[in-house]
Amino acid sequence: MKLKRTLTAVVAAVMAFTAVATPLGDNIPALEGAFSAGAYYSVKDSFYPVTLTGDGAVDMVNVAVAQNGRKDDDAGWYPSSEAWCADFVLDVARVAGQTVAVPDAPANAACGTFRNALLKAGAMEVETAQAGDLVFYCSTSGDTTYHVGIMKDSRYSVEGNALLNRVFQVVDNRDTMTYTTTKGLSIANGDIKRVFIRPNYSNSTNDVAVTSIVASELANKINWLSTQYKHGEYWNQYNGSLDKTGPNPCPCKAMGYTWCGQQHNGYCDCKCGVFHGGEQCYGFASKMFYLTFGTYQENAEKIYSINDVCAGDVIRYGGTAGHSVFVIKVIGDTIYYVDCNGNGVPCQVRWNATVNKWGKVAGYSFGYRYHMRGNTIKNPWGEPDPTPDHVVPNPSNYPVANNTYTIKNVATGKMMNVYAGTDKDGTKVTLWDRDGTTEQKFRLEHISNGSYWIFAMCSSNGSNRVVDTNIGSDHVCNVGDYIDIWGRGSYDNCQKFNVVSVGNNKYVFELSTIDNAVIGISGSGNGDQLQLQKYKENDNQFWYFCDMNGNVVNPAPHTHSYGAWYDKTKPTCTSAGVQEQKCSCGDIKTRTVAALGHSWGGWATATKPTCTAQGVEQRTCSRCSKAETRYITALGHNYSSEWTIDKQATCSAEGSKSKHCTRCSSVTEVTAIPKTAHSYKTTVVAPTLTSQGYTVHECTVCHYSYKDSYTSQITLSAVTGAKVKTQGTTSLTLAWNKNASANGYVVEQYKGGKWTQIAKTSSNATVTYTVNGLKADTTYTFRIKGYVVSGTTEYSGEYTRLAAKTRIANVGTFKG
Structure with a gap:
C-alpha cells in the first residue's frame, strides 16, 4: 500500500503560518442537538484573507488559524444563537477552495450524516489524526455529536464556537484530549470519543490512501494473518491479546449462554474480540482488512454489487443483523474467506470457508462489501506478479551511520x-x-x-x-x-x-x-x-x-543542514548580540554580532540661551532612546541705541530714561529728566455775604494751587421806602422798595409782646403785603427785612420798622 500523505510536510507548512499557542482548557459546552439539519449560515466573506498554497490540507489549517479570536458578537460574524462550529468548518472549506472534499451540504455535524457525506466525497476515517483532518466529538453510547473542528496535528485543533474566557470564539490551539461538555461528559471519562475523518483534498500531501498492492504481497499478508489468527483458535481476551488467537475459548456456553456478546437477550458479557468498535465477526473482518491495507474498511468503497468481488474485500451478509467475512481469494464463482463465529462456536476462527457468489452465509444474503480502491486481485496465489524480476536499487555511498x-x-x-x-x-x-x-x-x-x-x-x-x-x-x-x-x-x-x-x-x-x-x-x-x-x-x-527500545529511527548519516541565522540576543547600541543557526538535529552554531552604535537624531533645543544663562541642546538615539546633551553660550545683552522713557517728568517730580536690552529687561545709561513747569488753571470766586471773593490758580498736573485778587464780602442793605400804601378799617397794605440783592422779604408784626412773622415772600419783586383781620382805629407795629439764601444758609439784612393805624369805622375820608 502507498500513503501519499507526508505528515512532516503538512505540519511544517502549517507551523510556518502560525506559532503554537497555549492549548484551550476543558469544559467546552456541549452542543447536543445543535446540528439538526437546516439552514447553513455562512460568513465566509467576512474571513480574514489568507494566501492559499494550493495544498488542500495546509490551506484548510491556515485559513482556520487566521480567524483565531473571531467571536459571535463580531460584526459580520456568526450570530450568537448559531451553533456555528460546523458552519465554520464548511466556510473554511469554501475559502480554502475545498468544497469538493468537504461538501457544503448537509450543514450539520452529526457523526453519521456529515461523516457519510465526507466519505461519499472520497474521505476516509483514520485512527491517528494529521494536519487537515476533521475531528468530531461523538458520544460513545449513541449518535449524538457535540462539536467539530480541524486538526493542526495529531492532537491539537482549530475550532469555531469554542468557549475561551467565557466567550464563544475561534480557538486555534485546542487540546482535543481535554474536551468536556457542560454536562460533565468527557473523553477522560470515556463518554466522548474523537472520530477523525481525512477529506480527499485536492493537490494535497494529505490525500487518502490508495493501494498499489500486488498479488504476491497480498498473498504474503494473508499467509501471515493465518499464522497469527489460526484456524480453530479463539479470538478473545482470554488469550491475553487480540493481536493473535489462542487456545482458550469463551466460557459463555459453560455459563449457560447461547452466544457471545453483551449481556442481554441470551448473550453473555464475556471478553469477546472487539476491533474499531465492532465485535466478533464484524470486528474480526475489520481487523483483517486493517492489517492488510493499513486503513479501516469504512474508508474504502462501499459497494452493493457482488460481481467484481476481490481478495481483501470485507463482505457483509445481511444488515444490522448479519455476518461479516474477509475474502481470501475468488476462483470463478467461489469465494474463499476467513471469519469468526462462522461455524457457530463463539469467537472461533475459521479459514478457507467457501460460498457461491450468490449464496448465503449464516442464513443471510449478500448485503454490501468494502473494497480497497485500485485492488483487482482475485486469487493472490494464482496470479503472477506484474514485475516478477525485482531489482534491488543501487546503494548510496554511505546510507547508514555507523x-x-x-x-x-x-x-x-x-x-x-x-x-x-x-x-x-x-x-x-x-x-x-x-x-x-x-x-x-x-x-x-x-x-x-x-x-x-x-x-x-x-x-x-x-x-x-x-x-x-x-x-x-x-x-x-x-x-x-x-x-x-x-x-x-x-x-x-x-x-x-x-x-x-x-x-x-x-x-x-x-x-x-x-x-x-x-x-x-x-x-x-x-x-x-x-x-x-x-x-x-x-x-x-x-x-x-x-533504537534499543524498538522505536524506528532514521539511520542515515547526518549532514548538518543549518537554517537561517536568527537572533538569540539582539545587539543593542552599546552591547554585542548573539545569533544562532540551528540544524534539524538540534546542533546550534553561534556567532557574535557587533554592537550597533547609537543612531543619533538631529540636535534640538531643550532650553534656549538667555543674555546671562547658557542654553541646552539634546539629541536622542532612535534605537535605545539615550539622550546626549551640549550647552549653548549665553547671548550677552543687546542694548538699543534709542532712549526709552521709563518715568515721565512732572511738575512735582523728576522723570527718568534709559537704554533697554532687546532680549531681556536689563537697562543701561539711566538718566534723570528735570521737572516740568506748573500748568495753572485760573478760577475767580465771587464774594458772598459770609466770605470774600478771590482768584484761585490750580496746576492741572499736580493740583498745586494758590489764591490772590481778594474782593470784599457782600452785605444785604435794609429795606428802604417802607410805608402804608393803603389804610383800611380792618386791613393795612404795606409797601417798600425793591432790594436787588435780596431773594425775598420777611414781614413781622409785634403782637402779644413779641414779634411774629406774618409773611415771607420768595421773590425780591414782591414789594407789598396786605395785613387783614385788624381792628379799626388801632395802631399796629410792623418790621420788614430782606433775606438771601446761600446753599442751605439763609442770610438777612437789617429790619426796617413802621407803625400804622387802621381807619375809624364809618368815618369818611378827610382831605385837606
Whole structure:
C-alpha cells in the first residue's frame, strides 16, 4: 500500500503560518442537538484573507488559524444563537477552495450524516489524526455529536464556537484530549470519543490512501494473518491479546449462554474480540482488512454489487443483523474467506470457508462489501506478479551511520536475533519478539560504497562475529542459504551486505557478492531462521533500524543542514548580540554580532540661551532612546541705541530714561529728566455775604494751587421806602422798595409782646403785603427785612420798622 500523505510536510507548512499557542482548557459546552439539519449560515466573506498554497490540507489549517479570536458578537460574524462550529468548518472549506472534499451540504455535524457525506466525497476515517483532518466529538453510547473542528496535528485543533474566557470564539490551539461538555461528559471519562475523518483534498500531501498492492504481497499478508489468527483458535481476551488467537475459548456456553456478546437477550458479557468498535465477526473482518491495507474498511468503497468481488474485500451478509467475512481469494464463482463465529462456536476462527457468489452465509444474503480502491486481485496465489524480476536499487555511498541498532522485520514486527545469544560460529540468526537483550543488538560498520559489516553485539570477543550466510560444504554463497554469525573475515564474500533504502525508513540487506540476493524471513514465528532470498520487494525482506527500545529511527548519516541565522540576543547600541543557526538535529552554531552604535537624531533645543544663562541642546538615539546633551553660550545683552522713557517728568517730580536690552529687561545709561513747569488753571470766586471773593490758580498736573485778587464780602442793605400804601378799617397794605440783592422779604408784626412773622415772600419783586383781620382805629407795629439764601444758609439784612393805624369805622375820608 502507498500513503501519499507526508505528515512532516503538512505540519511544517502549517507551523510556518502560525506559532503554537497555549492549548484551550476543558469544559467546552456541549452542543447536543445543535446540528439538526437546516439552514447553513455562512460568513465566509467576512474571513480574514489568507494566501492559499494550493495544498488542500495546509490551506484548510491556515485559513482556520487566521480567524483565531473571531467571536459571535463580531460584526459580520456568526450570530450568537448559531451553533456555528460546523458552519465554520464548511466556510473554511469554501475559502480554502475545498468544497469538493468537504461538501457544503448537509450543514450539520452529526457523526453519521456529515461523516457519510465526507466519505461519499472520497474521505476516509483514520485512527491517528494529521494536519487537515476533521475531528468530531461523538458520544460513545449513541449518535449524538457535540462539536467539530480541524486538526493542526495529531492532537491539537482549530475550532469555531469554542468557549475561551467565557466567550464563544475561534480557538486555534485546542487540546482535543481535554474536551468536556457542560454536562460533565468527557473523553477522560470515556463518554466522548474523537472520530477523525481525512477529506480527499485536492493537490494535497494529505490525500487518502490508495493501494498499489500486488498479488504476491497480498498473498504474503494473508499467509501471515493465518499464522497469527489460526484456524480453530479463539479470538478473545482470554488469550491475553487480540493481536493473535489462542487456545482458550469463551466460557459463555459453560455459563449457560447461547452466544457471545453483551449481556442481554441470551448473550453473555464475556471478553469477546472487539476491533474499531465492532465485535466478533464484524470486528474480526475489520481487523483483517486493517492489517492488510493499513486503513479501516469504512474508508474504502462501499459497494452493493457482488460481481467484481476481490481478495481483501470485507463482505457483509445481511444488515444490522448479519455476518461479516474477509475474502481470501475468488476462483470463478467461489469465494474463499476467513471469519469468526462462522461455524457457530463463539469467537472461533475459521479459514478457507467457501460460498457461491450468490449464496448465503449464516442464513443471510449478500448485503454490501468494502473494497480497497485500485485492488483487482482475485486469487493472490494464482496470479503472477506484474514485475516478477525485482531489482534491488543501487546503494548510496554511505546510507547508514555507523552505530548500534536493533533491526525489526517490517512484515512481522519481530527483531533480528542471535539465537539464545550464543557466542559461537554458526549460531543461527532468527526472528524473535523484542526482549531488549544484547542478542538483538547489531553494530553496523561501513566498509565502502554502501557495503557494511553487521556485527553481533552478543559476541564476547569484542563483537568480532558478523552476520553471515551459512555456505555449507561447497563454501559458496547461494540464494536459499540460511543466515548465521561467524568470525569476521573468515568468508568475507558472504559477510558483506549492501544496505539499501527502499523508502519509508525501510531497508534491505543485499549480499554484496550476489545481485538481488537479500536477507528475508523463512517463517513468522520466534526462532524461525533468516534466509538469503531472491529479492521480491515485499515486507518479508524489508527491515527497520530501531533504537534499543524498538522505536524506528532514521539511520542515515547526518549532514548538518543549518537554517537561517536568527537572533538569540539582539545587539543593542552599546552591547554585542548573539545569533544562532540551528540544524534539524538540534546542533546550534553561534556567532557574535557587533554592537550597533547609537543612531543619533538631529540636535534640538531643550532650553534656549538667555543674555546671562547658557542654553541646552539634546539629541536622542532612535534605537535605545539615550539622550546626549551640549550647552549653548549665553547671548550677552543687546542694548538699543534709542532712549526709552521709563518715568515721565512732572511738575512735582523728576522723570527718568534709559537704554533697554532687546532680549531681556536689563537697562543701561539711566538718566534723570528735570521737572516740568506748573500748568495753572485760573478760577475767580465771587464774594458772598459770609466770605470774600478771590482768584484761585490750580496746576492741572499736580493740583498745586494758590489764591490772590481778594474782593470784599457782600452785605444785604435794609429795606428802604417802607410805608402804608393803603389804610383800611380792618386791613393795612404795606409797601417798600425793591432790594436787588435780596431773594425775598420777611414781614413781622409785634403782637402779644413779641414779634411774629406774618409773611415771607420768595421773590425780591414782591414789594407789598396786605395785613387783614385788624381792628379799626388801632395802631399796629410792623418790621420788614430782606433775606438771601446761600446753599442751605439763609442770610438777612437789617429790619426796617413802621407803625400804622387802621381807619375809624364809618368815618369818611378827610382831605385837606
